[in-house]
Amino acid sequence: MKTRAVRLYGKNDLRIEEFELPAIKDSEILAKIVTNSVCMSDHKAAEQGADHKRIPSNVAENPIMLGHEFCGEIVEVGKKWADSFKSGDRFSIQPALNYKGTLDAPGYSYQYIGGDATYIVIPNEVMELDCLLKYEGDAFFLGSLAEPVSCIVGTYHAMYHTTGGSYVHKMGIAEGGNVAILAGVGPMGLGAIDYGLHCDRKPGLMVVTDIDEARLSRAAELYPIEEAAKQGVTLVYLNTKDLDDPVVKLKELSGGHGYDDVFVMAPVRPLVEQADAILAKDGCLNFFAGPNRTDFSAMLNFYNVHYGSTHIVGTSGGNTDDMKESLQMMEKGLINPAAMITHIGGLDAVPETVIKLPSIPGGKKLMYTHIDLPLTAIVDFEEVGKKDPLFAKLAEIVARHGGLWNLEAEKYLLENAPKRETN
Secondary structure, three states: OEEEEEEEEEOOEEEEEEEEOOOOOOOOEEEEEEEEEEOHHHHHHHHHHHHOOOOOOOOOOOOEEOOOOEEEEEEEEOHHHOOOOOOOOEEEEOOOOOHHHOOOOOOOOOOOOOOOEOEEEEOHHHHHOOOEEEOOOOOHHHHHOHHHHHHHHHHHHHOEEOOOOOOOOEEOOOOOOEEEEEOOOOHHHHHHHHHHHHOOOOOOEEEEEEOOHHHHHHHHHHOOHHHHHHOOOEEEEEEOOOOOOHHHHHHHHOOOOOEEEEEEOOOOHHHHHHHHHOEEEEEEEEEOOOOOOOOOOOOOOHHHHHHOOOEEEEOOOOOHHHHHHHHHHHHOOOOOHHHHEEEEEEHHHHHHHHHHHHHOOOOEEEEEOOEOOOOEEHHHHHHHOOOOHHHHHHHHHHHHOOOOOOHHHHHHHHHHOOEOOOO
């Protein structure tokens, strides 16, 4: 079976290549990729090359397939797994294998499995570790978003609070408590709002901050305060840009109690210190955003740590249970992370997108690997459609769905976009 894939050879050395996959072993599975979403972690991997902790040192001689947020269909199953999987099954994957204590992961460490490809070989350890996850949903793009959504699910589950008089920690956000999501209207912040409003352990108050009024307004359209109220949550969007003292306003909104759970969605020192300042007694601060700088630091009020029992947790990715929860909630229509997606493209657009990702505005860039298509922002569909009938139709479909990428648009794209198959 031939595949066409984006392979990493070294720092920012990404090549689209066509080559023959090895025949699968009895313990392996052959699969077709349909979608892969680009992640900032892909950019870091490309930028660092062999210096990245997950990238093999011999990557120049044995290039790896890039991409770890993918969804597709199983093509052929080795006999070891014939009772568990079958041809035609849709799947997503948990890339954080933690296999034998290593950091090896699909999309970083393997020659024949990564999301930016047409076909892949799934190695035995993925199934052994229960990291090949069946997906019963209709939209492939939602399966691709299971991994980033699982990071949000894991963040909520990682929060913890103390139990007076004992040393037992209660895991999860404080049910019915106050939650603040700072810098919370980026793609992951939107996912955090969506999950917080629809999970089985909701806050009573959710305050979402940012300094961009347009992005705050868009978030309010996607997740209206009226809809949040139906879920039993008081939702407040707050632009802190022109506030003399955001901490004072945030405390006022909390009724003077402070916030039981605070999520910091951007690696900005003043934001971390703001989060620390608004914590309630026994409040938990989650530093969600991963910084590039290894020496990133911020001030912490240790008086409150000692007397107020405030504490910090950091999460980097979700586990397999978090991914399963993400998939199940999407399959049931409880959450819709389509708001994360701002661009679509084909396999040919991957290398440039990955390398230039920090300078490309918007949220998730979703790639359809059997199609060659320039990276195109959803908001530009109508303009591009003046010259390209494919995008004219996509613009119509997206407009019917509140400006969001959706199943109807995906089906139309897969049926009508020019295919680029392997020879």
